[in-house]
Amino acid sequence: MEKILVCIKRVVDYNVRIRVKPDGTGVVTDGVKMSVNPFDEIAVEEALRLREAGKASEVIVATIGDSESQQQLRTGLAMGADRAILIETAAGVDPLTAAHAFRALVEQENPDLVIMGKQAIDDDCNQTGQMLAAIWDRPQATFASKLEVEGSTARVTREVDAGLETIEVDLPAVVTTDLRLNEPRYVKLPDIMKAKKKPLETLQLADLVSDTGEQIVATHWATPAARSKGVMVSSVDELLGALKDKGLLA
Amino acid sequence: MSKILIVAELDGNSLNSSTRKCVACAAATGADSIDVLILSDQCGAAAAAAAQIAGVNKVLTVEAAHNAAPLAAVLAPQIAAAAPGYTHVFGPSTTFGKDVMPRVAALLGVGQVSDIMSVVSDRSFTRPVYAGNAILSVEVPADKIVVATVRTASWQDAPDGGTAAIEALNVDCAIPGHTRFVELASAASERPDLQTAKKVVSGGRGVGSEENFALIYKLADKLGAGVGASRAAVDAGYVANDMQVGQTGKIIAPELYVAIGISGAIQHLTGIKDAGTIVAINKDPEAPIFEIADIGLVGDLFDIVPELEQKL
Ligand SMILES: Cc1cc2nc3c(=O)[nH]c(=O)nc-3n(C[C@H](O)[C@H](O)[C@H](O)COP(=O)(O)OP(=O)(O)OC[C@H]3O[C@@H](n4cnc5c(N)ncnc54)[C@H](O)[C@@H]3O)c2cc1C
Numbered sequence: 138m139e140k141i142l143v144c145i146k147r148v149v150d151y152n153v154r155i156r157v158k159p160d161g162t163g164v165v166t167d168g169v170k171m172s173v174n175p176f177d178e179i180a181v182e183e184a185l186r187l188r189e190a191g192k193a194s195e196v197i198v199a200t201i202g203d204s205e206s207q208q209q210l211r212t213g214l215a216m217g218a219d220r221a222i223l224i225e226t227a228a229g230v231d232p233l234t235a236a237h238a239f240r241a242l243v244e245q246e247n248p249d250l251v252i253m254g255k256q257a258i259d260d261d262c263n264q265t266g267q268m269l270a271a272i273w274d275r276p277q278a279t280f281a282s283k284l285e286v287e288g289s290t291a292r293v294t295r296e297v298d299a300g301l302e303t304i305e306v307d308l309p310a311v312v313t314t315d316l317r318l319n320e321p322r323y324v325k326l327p328d329i330m331k332a333k334k335k336p337l338e339t340l341q342l343a344d345l346v347s348d349t350g351e352q353i354v355a356t357h358w359a360t361p362a363a364r365s366k367g368v369m370v371s372s373v374d375e376l377l378g379a380l381k382d383k384g385l386l387a
Numbered sequence: 388m389s390k391i392l393i394v395a396e397l398d399g400n401s402l403n404s405s406t407r408k409c410v411a412c413a414a415a416t417g418a419d420s421i422d423v424l425i426l427s428d429q430c431g432a433a434a435a436a437a438a439q440i441a442g443v444n445k446v447l448t449v450e451a452a453h454n455a456a457p458l459a460a461v462l463a464p465q466i467a468a469a470a471p472g473y474t475h476v477f478g479p480s481t482t483f484g485k486d487v488m489p490r491v492a493a494l495l496g497v498g499q500v501s502d503i504m505s506v507v508s509d510r511s512f513t514r515p516v517y518a519g520n521a522i523l524s525v526e527v528p529a530d531k532i533v534v535a536t537v538r539t540a541s542w543q544d545a546p547d548g549g550t551a552a553i554e555a556l557n558v559d560c561a562i563p564g565h566t567r568f569v570e571l572a573s574a575a576s577e578r579p580d581l582q583t584a585k586k587v588v589s590g591g592r593g594v595g596s597e598e599n600f601a602l603i604y605k606l607a608d609k610l611g612a613g614v615g616a617s618r619a620a621v622d623a624g625y626v627a628n629d630m631q632v633g634q635t636g637k638i639i640a641p642e643l644y645v646a647i648g649i650s651g652a653i654q655h656l657t658g659i660k661d662a663g664t665i666v667a668i669n670k671d672p673e674a675p676i677f678e679i680a681d682i683g684l685v686g687d688l689f690d691i692v693p694e695l696e697q698k699l
Pocket residue numbers: 151175176258316590591592593594616617618619620631632633634635636637647648649650651652653654655658668669670671674686687688689
């Protein structure tokens with residue numbers, strides 16, 4: 138296998154307590170810690186492991202976002218990716234537009250494998266990988282917890298509601314990661330220095346995708362209704378009593 | 388005029404109850420008609436079950452050997468071929484629907500609304516974002532087909548009471564050979580299914596080992612409950628992955644949820660927000676799980692759980 142393309146998205150760090158703006162126009166992102174989407178970090182790690190196992194020769198990380206997203210690309214490079222591509226746009230993109238942009242990138246780069254996260258933890262859409270696979274007319278293996286590449290096929294174990302499903306796909310294909318695929322490596326300081334010298338190319342979204350018009354319009358953000366305050370009990374007997382009062386035990 | 392097509396999910400040859408949730412959501416949009424599409428190598432039993440759901444007008448079946456396993460790459464072109472004439476195509480927000488529906492949407496050239504929690508109008512919905520820490524209202528433009536997944540924990544099962552006609556459907560599309568099913572490994576369990584159980588008992592990292600999980604199972608069996616787990620418990624190998632509850636596991640809404648040795652990380656809480664009553668047992672009084680628990684008990688689970696089990 139020659140090339141692996143990994144799509145990584147800049148998102149609000151998973152440890153940040155999310156606050157909805159009082160006017161309902163979004164969530165507060167000013168001064169908030171941003172990171173690589175956790176599933177995408179797993180995607181980078183998997184690509185690096187394939188390269189280290191001699192199954193691929195080059196790992197490219199790509200993102201669609203504003204110039205700040207270069208930070209996340211540098212993280213990918215520091216982890217060990219060979220080069221990075223920023224598809225620049227001032228506004229956020231919906232999954233279908235992202236899929237079309239990655240489709241255009243795939244046309245240019247001809248990767249044998251595209252690894253993406255199963256979902257971005259900001260929009261929680263869980264769509265982009267499947268959409269890319271559809272418009273590229275290639276296989277998809279979503280929610281991967283194990284990936285084995287042998288020649289021109291990949292065998293992927295998927296985390297599904299019923300258990301673990303294994304499928305085989307011809308390459309090129311799109312694989313989306315689940316949390317148990319691997320544990321991403323820590324980036325060390327010398328790697329961060331080295332990453333600064335690695336190539337980072339910038340493309341314009343508008344040059345790759347003609348219609349970036351909004352498909353689904355977000356109209357309002359709200360804070361979810363809070364659960365009402367509960368009670369603390371101090372013994373098993375009190376707990377049983379409280380459950381009986383609620384009619385949950387006979 | 389809205390006409391909704393629902394993509395049924397099957398467990399083997401039987402209808403998964405997520406399909407009923409989709410019907411409930413479709414009905415809430417005020418649909419003029421609701422059809423259910425079944426793709427399988429043996430559609431009979433699932434079609435008969437779907438035909439009895441109240442509110443369903445027609446059940447369409449595409450019976451073919453290549454539909455034996457639910458491969459998204461194989462099913463999506465068939466669903467897209469069946470879609471013209473419909474204003475909406477819905478599927479469940481289970482791993483089945485999450486896998487196939489975006490592929491259908493992209494083939495139809497439209498975006499997808501993931502995880503419908505509530506219906507505002509036939510083209511406007513709410514859905515959770517940021518692990519359920521914000522609720523987003525979205526609107527689909529009038530000229531676009533609405534492709535969406537339905538967040539199963541937000542909807543009741545549509546009841547029986549219908550007598551829909553069942554029709555075989557011919558879909559004209561190429562079936563790709565690039566994706567092949569190999570196997571499905573499921574840990575067979577006699578216990579109630581986690582996603583539909585009225586009561587669920589879950590264990591976390593605090594349970595400490597696979598052996599100790601026996602405590603959780605015993606308590607669950609006394610309560611007639613399904614068993615779940617936190618991601619930490621799954622990662623540590625105490626239980627199988629299909630028992631994970633949370634943002635990246637199962638989103639559930641049982642009447643009673645008992646969290647044992649679980650700290651209450653937001654990603655876990657996302658999975659249980661719609662539970663009726665949440666009970667937390669944890670030795671750390673500061674554990675965040677107590678902030679959302681209806682009934683909290685501070686103490687060592689190795690004392691509390693056996694006592695509770697014995698007194699039930
Ligand atoms: C992108 C992403 C997605 C995630 N998705 C999920 C998900 O879907 N589901 C999920 O659960 N997590 C998920 N997580 C992980 C989540 O952040 C937490 O790490 C995880 O939920 C912690 O599990 P836990 O509560 O069992 O473990 P811990 O946080 O380690 O808590 C263990 C608890 O057990 C208590 N305890 C220990 N011993 C005893 C005892 N003897 N008696 C009583 N109490 C005891 C401790 O006080 C502690 O509160 C996700 C994380 C990320 C980054």
